Amino acid sequence: METNSLLFLRAVQLAVIAAYELVGKNDKNMLDQKAVDIINKLLTNNDVNAKIAIGEGELDAAPMLYQGQTFSHQQAITFDIAVDPIEGTAPASKNEPGSISCIAIAKIDTMLQIPEMYMEKLFLSEDLGATIDFSQPIEKILLTLLNIKQNLSCIILNKPRHQAIIKTMQALGIHVELINGGDVLGAIDVVLKKADFLYGIGGAPEGVLMGALAIATKYKMFARLIAIAYEQVWPDESETKDRIKIEQQALARKKISYDTIFSERDLVADEEAMFFAASLMGGTVLKPLQIIDHEYVVHSFIGYNNIYHQIISKYPITNNVQDLLNKYSK
Template sequence: MNRDIVLLRAVEVAALATHKYIGRKDKKLIDQAAVEALEVILKNEKDFKLKVVNGEGELDEAPMLYSGQILGDIENPEAKIYDLSVDPVEGTYPAAYNFAGSVAAIAVSRLNTQLQLPEMYMEKLFVSDEFREWIDLKKGIINVIKDMQKFCQRKDLKCIILDKPRHKEIIEELSAIGVIVRMIQDGDVLAAIDVVNGAADFVYGIGGAPEGSLMASLAIASGCKMQSRLVPYQEIWPNEKETKLRMQTENAWIEKHNIDFDTILEDLDLIADERARFFAAGITAGGSLRPIDYKNGKFYVNAFMASHGIARNIKSVYDIKKVNALKPGIKSIFDKYKR
């Protein structure tokens, strides 16, 4: 079986498993279904192995898809092993409440090429291939966008940004220089797919660091460009009770990896592999990626994959009866999470 088809099917089946719980206002059920589906698909595949680098957490807090877990053909010493970053549901809140913003996503690269990212905040700028030579976060986001506007000789660039209080001033500044701003509640990985698909020129915002690995993979795989910078917890939440403890944990990670809060991280710093691959499937999706649908015993899934500068938007139909007869591994997921 072609490895890319297996990985594509994994995110599609993860999306299928969540369908039962979309809109039920339970983020844990949504995530649990997708996690189990991904592990079922990936753990028994032959001829290759995957090492989880960025997953659901450490072993003591995540029994499945935890950092360091090996999936796939683990009994075969000749099976090639790859790094894996995975977010079974990027956007559990929109999936649980049934609004746009959720996908299942994975990134795969050569062994020991992915940086294990902490549960921290990260400033991220993801731009289309048109502007890949024109970004430098050291200048500050507004100066970067002005450079991009000057290069393409138009002000009305399209931006996607998380609608958060921390972005209020940036949103106002972007609008003031002529940028068309589209605000979203969740899902900067999904927003980056929109950039690749030509629905926006760039994504900017401060969000989760682990998702940065997925976005870096997408940038590398599609020919786009991403830069990022870790942001201290106290910059976002200066007065919270847990801020002091969070800062101790963050500073320990920063010291270990010789990275500070001023370091600009390129996409290839997060995933050092020009052949990285990215896969996603829409759950509630949004933008250029449509949500999953179900009708008369069939699931309709819209997925996306990118590698080697090639981006593919894929529509798949899963006929439950036929799949159950031919794929016992998937049947176990269908039986547990059937409509």
């Protein structure tokens, strides 16, 4: 898989460059589509011999980067891809911090394929995670962590569903770093030592990306799927009524339940998993995409084999991102 590493790095970097023109334009769907188009073209133009395990959705909901889509030039599929073309489309569309493009790769059929549903997640170092029993209430887990290390800090999404646990953490003396979106980006920040752990309820597909990140950087992750009243979360979404049925069918196929506890290796069963991210709006340890001296300056992150790299890349500004795609497609 190492031979493909530069390709996937370029994919996330060109994705944020493509999305950059939509920053602050209040059109999160088109911003996401710009990134989807670039990644899809780059993977299609190259002999990556891969399939999408985690992507934009099923075929009927996403014409590109959908779960099950393959990229192969008549050769055997050899690995899985999990991709979030832009995590944090809403903040990026509002010109606010907190968005990246990210891709993880692993050996074929090693990524847990799950639909878009909610997942409770805990992401932390191996030292902190060594004695965690995720079947316990989170309040007891927090006390366990405090017994291991004082002056703890946590990254958590600033959502109504988290307000009670945020108050509990603060009462225990845990420093809370609130983010408005992007728990994959939050997990990267944990790896980069901005906080000791990340906790909260977020997207399950993003949980697979975080699982790959944990394996790639020698971190720990615990997770379980959560049933949510979707009519309260997404009251105006046309597919809200069908979501519970879709979830139940997926759980039955995978022979898992809401009580199933996952580790990072349950989410991605490959010790050689690789993780790539490029920052669009930053706001964390990774700086935002910038234009300096007629160049795009992109800040990126790669994790592989228990090592991570922070990379600064510079691309020439062109009138059309397609020109960059053509130039750097191989």
